[in-house]
């Protein structure tokens with residue numbers, strides 16, 4: 023008898039515990055609320071923790087708002103933080119793009135929040151400081167105002183009707199730009215709209231090895247997404263599975279025939295996944311939230327030689343009413359710019375929303 027009483031008590035206690043735990047889970051704030059509230063990187067050695075879509079960033083660094091070969095867009099979003107190696111890579115790419123693609127400069131979109139982690143809106147990834155969006159719009163020949171950076175149109179290169187490339191907007195320089203990024207050994211992969219991948223496949227010519235890293239993805243029709251490999255000093259950074267072999271050009275049919283088609287009438291509506299809680303992120307991410315603010319780590323990675331800051335000579339201030347800068351870029355100077363010491367701090371990115379599929383056959 024005593025045994026069954028004890029069993030009953032144990033069950034009762036267990037039940038109460040369950041109820042308490044469920045309530046606690048319900049009270050736990052979503053990780054995106056915690057991480058989006060952080061205004062400064064943590065004072066710690068740089069470290070990417072977890073996976074690109076489930077993790078956080080310690081010791082992040084902010085991309086200076088302006089450089090000789092780049093400008094950071096969407097300042098109101100405050101998402102121009104990344105692992106210092108990523109900051110250096112992006113700055114290097116901006117110089118290489120000028121040389122290789124005759125591209126005046128890069129317009130950067132979202133990188134990560136000051137301490138990485140899930141975001142309130144937009145991306146599923148960009149959580150560990152190794153992802154960045156780069157617009158397919160060339161940097162204009164002048165410094166943009168904050169308002170322009172937040173509101174300037176950034177046109178798609180995809181024809182919305184056909185879902186293939188919009189030849190009026192596509193420029194051969196864009197292929198060179200993406201190729202330059204893909205050839206960088208530290209770039210793990212690049213995401214582009216399937217219509218862009220198709221265009222690259224058709225125009226790459228004989229040297230196609232770099233196409234392996236360029237992967238088709240929803241969205242990404244007005245920017246491309248650069249993902250960097252896990253960096254030394256980040257033992258908890260989870261690498262992504264290999265991109266396998268081949269240029270991937272034979273795998274685009276599914277995208278056009280199925281994935282990009284409107285969902286069938288009887289398809290279940292796409293349901294947003296539930297928010298991630300802090301307890302679901304790697305443990306070290308709770309510690310990252312507790313670390314003190316980094317002092318003034320707003321100086322960017324010294325990408326090669328430091329030289330004159332950016333007050334780009336030819337940049338007039340003020341917006342000349344709606345110049346279609348995206349479509350009528352002037353030829354960029356061929357000269358290789360001196361790598362500048364980054365200038366001011368600043369921030370943020372594009373609206374790189376990742377439109378998720380509503381209908382995904384085969385999961």
Ligand SMILES: [Zn+2]
Pocket residue numbers: 132145148153154155246247374
């Ligand atoms: Zn992105």
